[in-house]
Amino acid sequence: MRDKKISFNNLEKFLYQPSVFMILTGAALAVLLIVPWLGLNSYLMNIVVKVAIYITLALGLNILVGYTGLVSLGQAGFVAVGAYATTILTKVYGWNFFTSLIVCVVLAAAVGIVIGLPSLRLTGTYLSIITLGFGEIIRTVIIVWEPLTNGPMGIRGIPRPALGGITFTMANSGMYYLSLLLMLLVMLFCRTLVRSKTGRALRAVKGDETAAVMMGINVTYYKVLAFVLAAVISALAGSLYSTQLGYIDQNTFTFDMSTIILSIVILGGMGTLRGMVIGSIILILLPELSRSLTDYRFVIYGLILILMMRFRPQGILGWKSRLPYPIRKTVIERISGPQNQTADDGETNHA
Amino acid sequence: MLLQQIMNGVTIGMTYALIAVGYSLVFGILRLVNFSHGSVYAFGANSILFLISLNIGIIPAILIGILLTGILGVLIDKTALEPLRKKSAEGITSLITTIGVSSVITNLLIARLGSQKKAFPALFPTGEIIVGSIKFTYTQIGMLVISLALLICLLLIVERTKIGLAMRASEQNITAAKLMGINVNFVISFTFFLGGMSAAIAGTLVSSYYNMAYPNMGYTAGLKAFAAAVLGGIGSLPGSLLGGLVVGISESFAATVLGSEFRDSMAFIILICVLIIRPNGFLGKKSIKKV
Amino acid sequence: MREPLLDIKDISISFGGISAVEDVSLNISKNEIVSLIGPNGAGKTTVFNILTGVYLPDSGEIYFKGERIDRKRPQTIVKKGISRTFQNIRLFKDMQVIENVLVGTHTRTHYSLFDSTFRTRKFRKEEDEKIYKAIEILKILGLENKKDEYAGDLPYGDQRKAEIARAIATGAELILLDEPAAGMNPQETDELLNCIRYIRSLGYTILLIEHDMRVVMNISDRIYVLDDGKLIAEGLPEAVANNPRVIKAYLGGELHVGN
Incomplete structure (x- = not known):
C-alpha cells in the first residue's frame, strides 16, 4: 500500500513538471484530434462520442459529489432537461442547435436552483433521495406533458447540430469534434474552478460544513451553485447526446443512467478530473466491446460500486496529490526575495 | 367511489408499510438508507414465484422464499455493510454500497429470469363482500389481515422481546449498547433478517394482488415505501404504517383524479414536500446540533 | 477604561428547559488576552457558539465594536471580525x-x-x-x-x-481560541504561548477557553470563571486564582499557578 502511494506520487511529480506536462497535453490533444482518421468504423466512433459525452456528464456530477460532497442520484433528470429543451426547440420550433443551447443553459440553471434549494434544510441521504425523486418526476413530466414532449411516443428524427451551412454529423466527424470540444471546455472549467475561491468554498463545504460556515462561507449558496453547475453541464451534454441518438423518450433517462454516471465518478476517483476519463473509458467502452457482458453489465456496475467502496473508496485514480500548491512566480519573489526563488515557477496547475 | 378509493389505497398502503418497516428499522440503528431494500423485495416475490414453479406447493414455496429473502438481507449486511462498519467508513460509502447491491440483485434477477412480467398465482379465492357502496375483494381482505397481523408482530418483537430491547438500545446509542455487552452485529443482522422477511411477504401480497411479478418491481415500490418511512418518521414503526397508508391512499386518488401516469410520481411529490416542510416526518424526533 | 471591543450583556440560553448559560456578561478591550475558564460543562463553548452565531441566545445582547451582533448569522459575524477555532479540531x-x-x-x-x-x-x-x-x-x-x-x-x-x-x-480582529493547548506536550504548549503573544503583538484581540492553568495564568490579562452556566468570578489572574469560589468550583482542587 505504502509503496504504491509513493510511486503514484513520484509518477505525478514527473508528469506535472511543466515541460513534461506540456508535451503530454500536446500529445494527448494531437491524438484526440486525429481520432477520426484512425479508420474506426461508425459503430466504434459512436462509442467514442458516447465516452466523451459521459466524461462530460461525470465531470458535472463530480462537482456535486467530488467537490461539494452531495450525492445526486438524479443526474439523468438534468440530462433529460437539456435533451428535451434542445430537441423541442430545434425540431419543433426550427431553432438552430447552438441558439437553443442558451435556453437549455438557462432552463437547466433554473432547474438546478429548484433542486438545490432543499439543501437549505436537508443534508446527506435525504438530499440524495430528493434528487432521485426529481429524476423520476422529470420522467413523469415527459410522459404527461404530451403536447410538448410527445409523451411516451418519444421524439424521432432529432436534427444534427448545424452552423453556417455545415452540419455536424457522425460521418463528417462533426459530432465527434463537438463532443470533444464540450468535454475539453468543461474540463478546463473544472480545473480553474478548483483553484479559485468558489472551488475552495465547495470543498470546504464537503470537508466540514460547520467549519465552512464559521469561515463565513454561505453554505446554502454554494450548495445550490454546485447543483446549478452540475445541472448546466449535464444539460449541455444531454443536448449533444440527444442529437447523437436521434431519438429520445422517457426511458432514455432512467435511474440506470444516473447510476452509470455515479459509478464513473466513484470508480475513477471523486474530486479528480483524470478519474472521470478513466472511469468513463472503463464503464462505457468495455461493456460495448465485449457484447457477451451486456446481460451482466449492470451487475458489474453494481459490483464495482460495492468493491470500490470496500477496498478503494478514493477510486482507481484518486490519490492525494503531493504537488505543491501552484503559486505564481511574482508572489514567490515577493515572499522570499528575488535571490532565492525555488523550483516552483510559473503556473504549474494540476488537475 | 370515494370510500372505494380509500379502501384500495389502504390495501396497497399496508404493503408499503411492510416494506417501509425494513427501511425504518435499519435506519434507526445504522442511520443508513438501505437502498438495496427495494431489490430485496423484488427478490422475495420473484424467488417465491420461481419456487412455486418447482411444484413444491404454494405454502412451502412461500415459506422458503420468505426465509431465503430474510437470509439475503443478512447476507447483504455481512458481506457488504459490516466490513464498512469495521473500517468506520463515511456514511456516503455505505449509501453507495447499497445502491451497488441493489443493482447487482436486480440485474442478476433479470439475467436469470428475464425482465418480462410473469403471472403470479392468486393466493386468495376470488369473490367479494359488499358493504354499502364499498367492494372488498377476498384478496384485499387477506392482504389487510396479513399485513396488519405482521405489523403487530413486528411491533411486539421490538417492544416486548429481549432482542427487541437490544434493537432499541442500539438505536439509542450504538456504542453504549456495545459497552453493555449487546452483540450489536447480531442485532443488526437480525434487523436485516426481519426487514427482508417482511419485504418478501409484502412482495408476495402485492404480486398476487396485481397477478404479476418481475425483477424491476422493487425499484418504484422500494422508493414509495421509503417515502412512506420518511413520511411517518423514519425509525418509528407506527410511523411506517401511517406513512404507508398516506402514500397508498394518495396514489390511489392521484391515479383516479389525475390519471394513472401520476400514480408513481405521487409518492415522490409527497416525499419531497414532507422532507422540505417537516424533515423528521409525522412521528419523528428532533435533534440538537452540536459544534 | 477603554471602550470595549466586545461587550456581552446578560446572555442566557437553555436547551430543553435546562439552562446552559445564565446571565453571563463579559467584555474585552482591544488587544487584550482574556481567558474564559471553568470546569467541564460550565458552558464555555456554549458562550463561543452564541458569540459566533451558532446558537441564538434566549436573552441578552452582544455588541462588537459598538454594533449589536447577537441576532446575526455566523457568516455575517465572521465578516464583522470575529473568528474562532474549535475544541475538536475542524480543519x-x-x-x-x-x-x-x-x-x-x-x-x-x-x-x-x-x-x-x-x-x-x-x-x-x-x-x-x-x-x-x-x-x-x-x-x-x-x-x-x-x-x-x-x-x-x-x-x-x-x-x-x-x-x-x-x-x-x-x-478578524477578535480571535476565539477553544482549548488551543488541549493535547499538547509542555514544549508544544510553550511554543503556542509564544505564538499567541506574538499574535497579540500584531494587534489582535484574543478570547481563550483553556483548561491548562499554566497557560491561562501565564498569558491572560484578565480571566472570567464560569461554573454551571454562571459567572462566578472575574479579574486579574492572581485574584481569580485565590478566589475561594473558584477553588471550590474546581472540586476543591488546587489551582496550580505559575510555571
Missing part, C-alpha cells in the same frame, strides 16, 4: 494547509466565478494577494514549510496552529 482535512488558510480569506475575496473562469486580471491580482497573505500568516505560526501538506496529515500541535492561521486569515 478541512483533505485540503492542503495553504488551502485551509485561503478558505479563511473567503469573505474578503471579491472576484466572481466569471473572473476565476476566465482568469481575469482581477482574479489573478486578488488571488496572488491572498496567497501572499496566507503565506505571511503561516509564517507567523511557523507553518510556512508545511503549507503543501494536507491538514489531516499534520501532527496534532500543528493542526491547532493551522486552525489559528485559518481564523486569522478571515481578517
Whole structure:
C-alpha cells in the first residue's frame, strides 16, 4: 500500500513538471484530434462520442459529489432537461442547435436552483433521495406533458447540430469534434474552478460544513451553485447526446443512467478530473466491446460500486496529490526575495 | 367511489408499510438508507414465484422464499455493510454500497429470469363482500389481515422481546449498547433478517394482488415505501404504517383524479414536500446540533 | 477604561428547559488576552457558539465594536471580525494547509466565478494577494514549510496552529481560541504561548477557553470563571486564582499557578 502511494506520487511529480506536462497535453490533444482518421468504423466512433459525452456528464456530477460532497442520484433528470429543451426547440420550433443551447443553459440553471434549494434544510441521504425523486418526476413530466414532449411516443428524427451551412454529423466527424470540444471546455472549467475561491468554498463545504460556515462561507449558496453547475453541464451534454441518438423518450433517462454516471465518478476517483476519463473509458467502452457482458453489465456496475467502496473508496485514480500548491512566480519573489526563488515557477496547475 | 378509493389505497398502503418497516428499522440503528431494500423485495416475490414453479406447493414455496429473502438481507449486511462498519467508513460509502447491491440483485434477477412480467398465482379465492357502496375483494381482505397481523408482530418483537430491547438500545446509542455487552452485529443482522422477511411477504401480497411479478418491481415500490418511512418518521414503526397508508391512499386518488401516469410520481411529490416542510416526518424526533 | 471591543450583556440560553448559560456578561478591550475558564460543562463553548452565531441566545445582547451582533448569522459575524477555532479540531482535512488558510480569506475575496473562469486580471491580482497573505500568516505560526501538506496529515500541535492561521486569515480582529493547548506536550504548549503573544503583538484581540492553568495564568490579562452556566468570578489572574469560589468550583482542587 505504502509503496504504491509513493510511486503514484513520484509518477505525478514527473508528469506535472511543466515541460513534461506540456508535451503530454500536446500529445494527448494531437491524438484526440486525429481520432477520426484512425479508420474506426461508425459503430466504434459512436462509442467514442458516447465516452466523451459521459466524461462530460461525470465531470458535472463530480462537482456535486467530488467537490461539494452531495450525492445526486438524479443526474439523468438534468440530462433529460437539456435533451428535451434542445430537441423541442430545434425540431419543433426550427431553432438552430447552438441558439437553443442558451435556453437549455438557462432552463437547466433554473432547474438546478429548484433542486438545490432543499439543501437549505436537508443534508446527506435525504438530499440524495430528493434528487432521485426529481429524476423520476422529470420522467413523469415527459410522459404527461404530451403536447410538448410527445409523451411516451418519444421524439424521432432529432436534427444534427448545424452552423453556417455545415452540419455536424457522425460521418463528417462533426459530432465527434463537438463532443470533444464540450468535454475539453468543461474540463478546463473544472480545473480553474478548483483553484479559485468558489472551488475552495465547495470543498470546504464537503470537508466540514460547520467549519465552512464559521469561515463565513454561505453554505446554502454554494450548495445550490454546485447543483446549478452540475445541472448546466449535464444539460449541455444531454443536448449533444440527444442529437447523437436521434431519438429520445422517457426511458432514455432512467435511474440506470444516473447510476452509470455515479459509478464513473466513484470508480475513477471523486474530486479528480483524470478519474472521470478513466472511469468513463472503463464503464462505457468495455461493456460495448465485449457484447457477451451486456446481460451482466449492470451487475458489474453494481459490483464495482460495492468493491470500490470496500477496498478503494478514493477510486482507481484518486490519490492525494503531493504537488505543491501552484503559486505564481511574482508572489514567490515577493515572499522570499528575488535571490532565492525555488523550483516552483510559473503556473504549474494540476488537475 | 370515494370510500372505494380509500379502501384500495389502504390495501396497497399496508404493503408499503411492510416494506417501509425494513427501511425504518435499519435506519434507526445504522442511520443508513438501505437502498438495496427495494431489490430485496423484488427478490422475495420473484424467488417465491420461481419456487412455486418447482411444484413444491404454494405454502412451502412461500415459506422458503420468505426465509431465503430474510437470509439475503443478512447476507447483504455481512458481506457488504459490516466490513464498512469495521473500517468506520463515511456514511456516503455505505449509501453507495447499497445502491451497488441493489443493482447487482436486480440485474442478476433479470439475467436469470428475464425482465418480462410473469403471472403470479392468486393466493386468495376470488369473490367479494359488499358493504354499502364499498367492494372488498377476498384478496384485499387477506392482504389487510396479513399485513396488519405482521405489523403487530413486528411491533411486539421490538417492544416486548429481549432482542427487541437490544434493537432499541442500539438505536439509542450504538456504542453504549456495545459497552453493555449487546452483540450489536447480531442485532443488526437480525434487523436485516426481519426487514427482508417482511419485504418478501409484502412482495408476495402485492404480486398476487396485481397477478404479476418481475425483477424491476422493487425499484418504484422500494422508493414509495421509503417515502412512506420518511413520511411517518423514519425509525418509528407506527410511523411506517401511517406513512404507508398516506402514500397508498394518495396514489390511489392521484391515479383516479389525475390519471394513472401520476400514480408513481405521487409518492415522490409527497416525499419531497414532507422532507422540505417537516424533515423528521409525522412521528419523528428532533435533534440538537452540536459544534 | 477603554471602550470595549466586545461587550456581552446578560446572555442566557437553555436547551430543553435546562439552562446552559445564565446571565453571563463579559467584555474585552482591544488587544487584550482574556481567558474564559471553568470546569467541564460550565458552558464555555456554549458562550463561543452564541458569540459566533451558532446558537441564538434566549436573552441578552452582544455588541462588537459598538454594533449589536447577537441576532446575526455566523457568516455575517465572521465578516464583522470575529473568528474562532474549535475544541475538536475542524480543519478541512483533505485540503492542503495553504488551502485551509485561503478558505479563511473567503469573505474578503471579491472576484466572481466569471473572473476565476476566465482568469481575469482581477482574479489573478486578488488571488496572488491572498496567497501572499496566507503565506505571511503561516509564517507567523511557523507553518510556512508545511503549507503543501494536507491538514489531516499534520501532527496534532500543528493542526491547532493551522486552525489559528485559518481564523486569522478571515481578517478578524477578535480571535476565539477553544482549548488551543488541549493535547499538547509542555514544549508544544510553550511554543503556542509564544505564538499567541506574538499574535497579540500584531494587534489582535484574543478570547481563550483553556483548561491548562499554566497557560491561562501565564498569558491572560484578565480571566472570567464560569461554573454551571454562571459567572462566578472575574479579574486579574492572581485574584481569580485565590478566589475561594473558584477553588471550590474546581472540586476543591488546587489551582496550580505559575510555571
